[in-house]
Amino acid sequence: MFGLIGHLTNLEHAQGKAHELGYTEYGNQGLDFWCSAPPQIIDHVKITSLTGQVIEGKYIESCFLPEMLAQRRIKSAIRKVLNAMATAQKEGLNITALGGFSSVIFENYNLSQNKQVRNVELDFTRFTTGNTHTAYIICRQLEICGPQLGIDLAQATVAVCGATGDIGSAVCRWLDRKTNVQDLLLIARNRDRLNELQSELGRGKIMDLEEALPLADIVVWVASMPRGVDINGIPLKKPCLLIDGGYPKNLDRMVAQEGVHFLKGGLVEHEIEMDFRFMSWADMSVAGQPLFACFAEAMLLEFEQWHTNFSWGRNHITLEKMEQIGAASLKHGFRPLLLQ
Ligand code: NDP
Secondary structure (H helix, E strand, C coil): EEEEECCCCCHHHHHHHHHHHCCCHCCCCCCHHHHHHCEEEEEEEEEEEECCEEEEEEEECCCEEEEEHHHHHHHHHHHHHHHHHHHHHCCCCCCECCCCCHCCCCCCCCCCCEEEEEEECCCCEEEEHHHHHHHHHHHHHHHHHHHHHCCHHCEEEEEEECCCCCHHHHHHHHHHHHCCCCCEEEEEECCHHHHHHHHHHHCCCCCHHHHHHHHCCCEEEECCCCCCCCCCCCCCCCEEEEEEEECCECCCCCCCCCEEEEEECEEEEECCCEECCCCHHHHHHCCCEEEEEEEEHHHHHHHCCCCCCCCCCCCCCHHHHHHHHHHHHHHHHHHEEECC
């Protein structure tokens, strides 16, 4: 059985969902309440692959909210992730994805040092960040949708916001070696890490967001920002493809410029039978029943019986692993979400 650890996008979203589920007393509570709320198993999922194989899993709501980071409630954020992981392990789940910010918190606060959660000793081989599949899906979205908009990838300038992150660096490696785009613009805050990435790639221009965006044919957004940014004042190329893979989204609203196309990044569509409701919670405003690629990774690992932390640590994602998980993704019936 697989597990999915998820969270809602903000306090308002959490309050709305609590009301919807009939927990009115929770729906009226502020951030303090969510800081003390324990993880909840809220869905049991049954999935049938294109191959006919059937697997089951559980969705665990960690009760983490991005406001906890924005308001420096770091201890609460850490507790949410560790408690959700302990819950997954107590349930005996073989492989569990740390969705959205869960893996960002795990890495940024060095939680591999916190193996003991009350009476549970965490076994990290039972968890995956899901970032290899996410990076693969974002690259495939770019490779399919760019040309659909008339963008010639061999001539294209691609800006990656969050380039030095786990997903961002994997995307850069793929775009450099597989897609072979003309120019890569690398955006993040920490200059040392940007320099390291640039030396690893042997190319790429380090730039600020404001400087990079007007030059880019395609922008990949994979920065771990608790709140989205507004780029409406920045002139963009026409056409320009914006692929937002952040959760919560990196862009706080649609860019209202003609010729600018927006795609939700790191999402998969599927032709497989799925009996679950948690994705309807994620506030996607996309038709159909798309799924986060990181969650799909846990399902793929369960289908393939690869019970291992396939994606783990920071900046270890190789092209070989992206290809491996990509092949499994196709085999079991997932495909990248495309422009609607
Ligand atoms: P990491 O923490 O590994 O990397 C985050 C990157 O963002 C770093 O390069 C960081 O560099 C950069 N960054 C953070 N804040 C800013 C900022 N204000 N401006 C510019 N750059 C910034 O994160 P991941 O790669 O694991 O995840 C990235 C995003 O993808 C997150 O939003 C996460 O929730 C989402 N995600 C989506 C999934 C899906 O299935 N669709 C799955 C997993 C994650 P620096 O600190 O130097 O600025």
